[in-house]
Amino acid sequence: QKSYADKHRKSLEFQPGDHVFLKVSPTRGVRRFGIKGKLSPRFIGPFEILDRVGEVSYRLALPPQLSHVHNVFHVSLLRGYKYHPLHVISYPLDQIRADLSYVEEPEAILDRQDRVTRKKTIPFIKILWRNHPEREAT
Structure with missing residues (x-):
């Protein structure tokens, strides 16, 4: 089983200065697992990577609205992004909790x-x- 998982696993590595999206999970009262479509996890960002901490975690440059969230994240919570300055993404930063979830x-x-x-x-x-x-x- 481990060999099967290792064949399909992709190793993600980012460099300082790269931009990534951060995974957050929405909650609507009861947390729902395994539901596809619009209830699947969402990503916010992009955020710049400041440096690598350990082998599989990275420190991100978070905005002041997310100061209550720790800025070191495991690579599984990140998704790569090719940065373009004209991209604008809006999301409710003031509604995100410390555990990276928000109430719908x-x-x-x-x-x-x-x-x-x-x-x-x-x-x-x-x-x-x-x-x-x-x-x-x-």
């Missing part, structure tokens, strides 16, 4: 349907989440 809050109810089974009526509600476009409503 509902903004509006878009639709409601009642589906009837044999003995029960199940309500289906389509919710627009804050910081997401309408096409990602669930």
Whole structure:
């Protein structure tokens, strides 16, 4: 099993001055694992790598809004990025917790349907989440 995993593992190495994205995980009340699509982990950034700490961890230059988060991260939490100064990415820095998660809050109810089974009526509600476009409503 180890040999199979080693064949498919890619070794990531970054140099000081490279830019990377940082993995954060959204939470909606209960943490959900194994769900694909829009509930999959998201990345924020790009952040510049200041230096390498140990064999598999890097120190990042985080903005002041993320001062409550420790600035050394394992390579598994990073994704490479070819830096271009015209790229602009917005994300809610003030809502990110120390464990790199943030709370998803509902903004509006878009639709409601009642589906009837044999003995029960199940309500289906389509919710627009804050910081997401309408096409990602669930």
